[in-house]
Amino acid sequence: MSKVQTGNSAAETLIRDAACLLVIDSAGPEPKLLMGRRHSDQVFLPNKWVFPGGRVEDEDRRFADVFGGLFSPGDLAREIKPFALAGIRELFEETGLTIGTAGPLPDPSPTWRTFAVSGQMPAPARLFPLARAITPPGRVRRYDTWFFMVDAEAISADHSTTDGELLDLGWFTLAEAGALDLPNITRLVLDDVASILRAANITHDTAETLPFYYSDGSAFRRDLISCKVAPPTP
Template structure:
């Protein structure tokens, strides 16, 4: 999740942490797809009371798992440095929304890293996640994240589900127009626009192979540039 509004941090050396968000899209009504969103708690330091997509930090277990995980990603040549982001997105979606994007586990899943998936008998299936955008929180914020946004079809969600962990309130499905009326962070509003553009030009959110928007700030101000998800990434 990305913060693009006050409060400002007291110092400019706030650590940039890696994170991932998943935009689950329900195509039951192709003419009016809906997206899953939830509201953050009012007492949270980062983006209190804002509506966001499920997501969170990439942790050490995600990186360890990515080094040994040999199931396909989309695109299939997704840069190795981005694979932990895809796995983190799958994990965070399961934790925050109770939605499991996985396949039946055929071997011993690394239980110490993904106990909830192991208990359900599934292994994560990042092949169902399509990279959409990257954004880095501007300097001066109380939290800073280098976040990759992915999309996934609701049809990819397995039947095995669990209760959300309570990190997000009021989880619900919204059309693009309804989502834009929510109290959104600026970056979420921009990413919604990216989703809208891609839905107009592709079928069921198959965004593979396209150059992706990268939102960041440099000496010239806030920027939207295009990057590839198959090549080494610019440093934060």
């Protein structure tokens, strides 16, 4: 669902949909997050440290329409489901980690053939919607990105083969991650993660709103939105 932000010429940039996964290992004394560094020759955010993720493809949308598994929350809005699936696919391609359940992926599309080698079905019910952000105008590329959290306990397999898009993949505490060379939005989402980890009572079912970062043309905003299906109008 690519979009074009209209207005002045600097803002007329194609906005592509994307998804990022924040994998959190809570087994040790301090939670750790999986991050990688982008290549220096990449046009968008070169050398920056980011969470695994990438673009939402048309095949992700078609897959979401026929996917029979569960999402989290159970009433996740239909338009967000392709983002959750894309996040799982991109995590596998960039890190080799699988968030899935037993059972092969039937008749995978070209976009999903790499994931299909895992021999599993994606398990988006293990993801936790965390935030949404749209890249501000004036950037070389712009994305409408949904960020999801997932506990490392949900990793069902670890394959060594990756696409090499991220360098120096590693696990970092919140403090260590904060000291890396991060994009501004990654730093803001990192703060959101810290708040959630401090509020141990927040679960998939209790989080009613999440932050939405975007530019309204005059200022960068942080609003609260819902990731759930809107109730019918009386």
